[in-house]
Amino acid sequence: MKKIFSYLLVFLCTLLACFGTLCIEIKMNLTEQSINTYLKNSDLTFLLESNNAFIKKIKEYFKAIQIPEDTLKTVLNSEVTKAFAAKYLNDAINYIIYEKEAFTLQKEDVENLVSKNMPVVKEALKGIGFSLSEEEETKIYSYAEQYAENILDFFPTAKEIIENSSTEETFLINGISLQETKKIIKLITDISFIFILIGILIFFLFLLWIINRGKRAYYFKIGMFLYAFVFILIEILLNTIVKEKFMIEINQAPAFVNHIINEISKVGWGIILLALGISFILSRIEKKGGNNEKIFTELCEGTGEEKEKSDNEF
Secondary structure, three states: OHHHHHHHHHHHHHHHHHHHHHHHHHHHHOOHHHHHHHHHOOOOHHHHHOOOHHHHHHHHHHHHOOOOHHHHHHHHOOHHHHHHHHHHHHHHHHHHOOOOOOOOOOHHHHHHHHHHHHHHHHHHHHHOOOOOOHHHHHHHHHHHHHHHHHHHOOOOOHHHHHHOOOOOOOEEEOOEEHHHHHHHHHHHOOHHHHHHHHHHHHHHHHHHHHHOOOOHHHHHHHHHHHHHHHHHHHHHHHHHHHHHHHHHHOOOOHHHHHHHHHHHHHHHHHHHHHHHHHHHHHHHHHHHHHHHHHHHHHHHHHHHHHHHHHHHHO
16 A cells, blocks of 8 residues: 555656646746747748738838838848837736736837837848948938827727727637637646645655655655656657647748747756656765665674574584
8 A cells, every 4th residue: 555655656756846836837938038038049031921910010100211121031030120029028928818917019119129120121131232321320210200100090099909809709729719719828837726736746746755764765766867858758748749739820920830849848958867866866876875774684684694694503
């Protein structure tokens, strides 16, 4: 019974550890910093080839303020633009999932986006053999200020995104609606929920530690190996079925999808290597503990034989 209970605890600990890790990873990947990191190292020029009305309006805006079309790709991939996009996306996520108050895009935000991208525009023009005169630069700033109010209408707020989409009828995967997905993500990324998972995991690990004196390393080694095995399966699933599905759904940006999934996978492989490393250390500890037990047993047996021999001689 003790052995069966120990294996059951190992299974439950592995399950809780895997689920808890995924919850923490999802929460971390929904932060502005993570979004900015993913966008920073990705190529967003595929957006310029999109037929999306929003992208068309952005192109029209850049033309209206006299920013050369040849520099649009460079401007779109600039750190300033990606940081702005990360803030915008993070704000939308916080409003949609966590129902936090959304920030309102101001005229000054648009003007700053243009002014901070000006060095990028100059460098891009320089690369193709052109330059921007002071008069042209002043004209761009003037047009940016003039049309800034108009571009605010190009950026739908998170509230407008929700109002314009039927969250009850929009389905994502296997009949799971967008509304249900939102509730699930909100639950599993809640800090209280994560702490409860960690608390239950610590309790089960403590039980496993208490009832297995002498074989602790063995059971913990199995747990870490199973933990690594589960994440290997997740990595295979993520880089095959999930990646293929998203590439089909977002067929205009296969390179972007591939980049994002590869970035997420790096964390997973780091977890796997760490788990396998700990499993190897525990295996060495188990082996060393077994040798020590064997030596102790031999010493005890040797002492018994010597005592018996001594009694016979007496």
